[in-house]
Amino acid sequence: MKAKNIFVLSSLALLGLTVTTASIKSNNPLETKAGASHIVQFGKSYNSKGISGYTNSWSVNCNGIKYNLENWNNNNNEWDYVKAGSKSSDSVATFSTTATFANPIENIVFTFDTWNTSNVSSTTLYTATDSSFKENLNSKSLSFKQGNNTVEIDNSTSDLFYKLEISIKKTSSNGPIKLSKVIFNEVNQSLLAPTNLSFDNSSKTLTWDAVENADSYELTVMDETTMDDKVYTTTTNSYDFSSFADDTYYVSIVAKDSTGNYSNSVASDTTITIQTSGPKLTSITYEGTPKTQYVGKAFDYEGLTFTPHYDAENPNPEEILGSDINWPDLTENMTSITGTYRGIDITINPIEVKTDVIESIAISGDMTNKNYVTGQESFDSTGLIVTGTYSSGETKDVTSESTFTFEKTPGEVGATTGTSIKVNAEYNGLTASKMINDIMISEAIVDTITSNDLSQSGTGYQQFNDIKKNDAIYSGIAIKNSDYIQLNNKYNAGIYSKKQGGIIKKINVEWSKGTNSLDIYCKNTPYSKGADLYGSKEQQGTKIGSLKSGSNTELDIEGNYHFIGLRSNEGALYIKSITITYVSDTAATLAEYIMESDTNGQCTTKFPVANDIYQMLSEEEKAKFVSSASDETIANAVARYEAWAISLNVTNPYEAYNATSGALISLKQDKNNIVFSCLFGVISIATIVGFCLLKRKKA
The missing domain is CATH 2.60.40.10 (Immunoglobulins)
Incomplete structure (x- = not known):
């Protein structure tokens, strides 16, 4: 059946x-x-303007309907979603309608690709009969989670405006809330x-x-x-x-x-x-003891068998399964249940019906981000899953409603190449703990550039060269003033790094005056001149975002980039200081840099940078890189790196490389053995042939 x-x-x-x-x-x-649906999307085709921070007001227009947003970031229209939440302070992000819909709204579906409950103080949906949300104002407290969240609208009418308001705590990193779509579903009377x-x-x-x-x-x-x-x-x-x-x-x-x-x-x-002839079904009996049942669940007939009875002998009685019987929903205080099969009732009596309550929680999964710097305020729980187990034996993912806490902050743990931290989760009064291993915490490397660092004299836009800060080296074209640096989108003006200083994590700008924007680019090959910032996409690198003078002072940089370029978006900029924060590379990030692309000429462009990164590794990370044959990514990166060296006639790729002369410090016999064993111990003969071709095609 x-x-x-x-x-x-x-x-x-x-x-x-x-x-x-x-x-x-x-x-x-x-x-x-x-009913009809009104879909709200984000991106360049819908956004009113590009936003690079978390403190701006703007709007989207979808199918002729305008929606207002406050304190959401769209990364200068580069994202097809928006993010909210700042590590600078507490914030309130809002999303609201500017007009009413043709019909009452039955429900609204909010799609959050990321939702961290521990970062949210409150979530409220307001309705009103005016766009300023003063007339006939009503509110509804909400509890969201990652994924689709459907909010039913009570007593909906066609004259309502809607506003979602999310109060977000100060966070360890920007953008813990990620919204990708909103759907308003109209009521269509049926x-x-x-x-x-x-x-x-x-x-x-x-x-x-x-x-x-x-x-x-x-x-x-x-x-x-x-x-x-x-x-x-x-x-x-x-x-x-x-x-x-x-x-x-x-x-x-x-x-x-x-x-x-x-x-x-x-x-x-x-x-x-x-049925007009033959034996007719008159009753159904059962055998077995029913299991404990739970309110709101389907009746569990496991362990019960059902027997049909007829008004005459039936040589072929039908088989009746529990799934063939229509059972009503289980409710509180129910002591028996009556199901129906072909018009015949069958009553199971007695039954015990309990409320299904959560009894325990457990943490599983692993943290997605395990790399931190000592200046960060907290660890990121993304990737961890909290599962609740109920008295019925059912399990449920309660991650989005759980609160995570860590016993220590990255600063309290201190710099380490590998440690374990304890994370706690709390949900509905229940707690669980888990040790997270392989946490890496690096000392932040901070470079600050001011007008005092510029070498030129006189007036007008001039070239300045080789500002060394820690390990990175910067050059550019700018005007040097007594207390600020002046940039412009003319004269190829800008500031760029020629030598890397680690992985770039953040940029901070202290503004002097003005209202224009600074564009931030990053890539993994050195900039050679100011014109690169105005050239092809390959020359410019990836545009990470913009900072607007007088409004935005900080931008987090995601990804493992080593070189940075800064230029005016349009017009003059007046900057008191630029601070760039790096973290040290590891064997894993060096391997990622080597393997991230496969392009013509990469021997000459990437080997010097890879060699420079290797020289800056700690001795422990150098050893991991050279000898991690069990790590496929690192092993392949070592093989490619050494193939580059062969192609460039570099004797020992593990000594400091002079990119101008191609010279290296004298070779040691034991390093030769390392190179030889890596080439023939880590990779296959087919791979060696590939790297030989690489030497010919990509040198």
């Missing part, structure tokens, strides 16, 4: 009827409604499903309660034996099946209005059995 029910569902869906598994039950209508379906086998008549505003009813009847279906129409709330042969039939009924339309109406489904 169950398999055939599934087939019926598919067949009825093809006929355009609205059916779900829950509707294969007598007297249980699906009272859902469907006819309800027929209720109280009842079949009288003696008169062969199926009856149901009349549906308000229904002009007629359409019945789709499927024969269980042949699985053929036919459609019948009646203007009354009953149908005579006396002309049908003895058999079991699946019946779906939908109400139609005076226009004959039922596209938005809901079907009710039932099963009827017509």
Whole structure:
């Protein structure tokens, strides 16, 4: 019976009827409604302007409808989503409508690709009859999680404006809330499903309660034996099946209005059995003890067997499974349950029904980000999963509603190449802990550039060269003033790094005056001149974002970039100081740099940088890079790095490289052995052939 029910569902869906598994039950209508949807998206095609910070007001326009946003970042239109939440201070992000919809809104669906509950103080949806949200204001507190969140609108009318407000705590990194889509679903009035379906086998008549505003009813009847279906129409709330042969039939009924339309109406489904001869089913008994049941769950009939009884001897009694019987929903204080099969009731008595409560939680998964700097205020719990176990044995992901805490901050732990930290999770008064291993914490490397560092004299835009800060070296074109650096998008003006100082994590700007924007570019090959910042995309690198004078002072840089370029977006900029924060590379990030692309000429462009990164590694990380044969990524990177060296006639790739002369410090015999063993111990003969071709094609 169950398999055939599934087939019926598919067949009825093809006929355009609205059916779900829950509707294969007598007297249980699906009272859902469907309507037009208004979809809000983000990106360059929709955003009113590019935003690079978390303190701006702007809007999106989708299908002619405007929506306002406050304190959301779109990364200068580079994202097809928006982020909210700042590590500078607490913030409130809002999303609101600027006009009313044609029809009342039934629900709103908010899609969050990232939602960290521990960062959120409160989430509220406001409705009002004016766009300033003062008239007839109502509010509804919400609890969101990662993924789709549907908010039902109570007492919806067509004159309402909507505003979502999220209060976000100061965070360890910007943008813990990531919103990618909003859908407003209008109410589209439809006819309800027929209720109280009842079949009288003696008169062969199926009856149901009349549906308000229904002009007629359409019945789709499927024969269980042949699985053929036919459609019948009646203007009354009953149908005579006396002309049908003895058999079991699946019946779906939908109400139609005076226009004959039922596209938005809901079907009710039932099963009827017509029998005029032979043994008739009179009762059903059961054996076994029912399990403990839980409120809101489907009746669990595991362990019960069902036996049919007839009014005469039946040589072929039917097999009845618990899944063939229509059971009502379990409710509190229920002591028995009565199901129905082919019009025959069967009562299970007694039963025990309990409230399903969460009994324990556990943390699984691993932290996505394991690399931190000592200046960060907290660790990031992204990647960890909290699972709740309920008294029924059911498990549920409760990550989005859980609060994570760490026993120490990165600063309290201190710089380390590998350690473990304890993370705690709390949900509904329950707690769980987990040790997270392989946490790497680096000392922040901070370079600050001011006008005092510029070497030129005189007035006008001039070239300055080789400002050394820690390990990085910067050059550029600018005007040197007494207390600020002046840039412009003319004269190829800008500041860029010629030698890397580690992985760039953040840039801070202290402004002197003005309102224009500074564009930030990053890449993994050195800049050679100011014109690179105005050249091709390859010369410029990846545009990370912009900082607006007087508004934005800080930008986090995601990804493992080693070189930075700064230029005016348009007009003059007046900058007191520029601070660039780096973290040290590791064997893993060096391997990532070597393997991230495969382009012509990479031997000459990337080997010097890779060699420089290697020289700056700690002795422990150098050893990991050279000898991590068990790590496939590092092993492949070592093989490629050494192939580059062969192509450039470099004797020992592990000594400091002079990019101008190609010279290296004298070779040691043991390093030769390392190179030889890596080439023939880490990679296959086929790989060696590939690198030989690499020497010819990509040198």
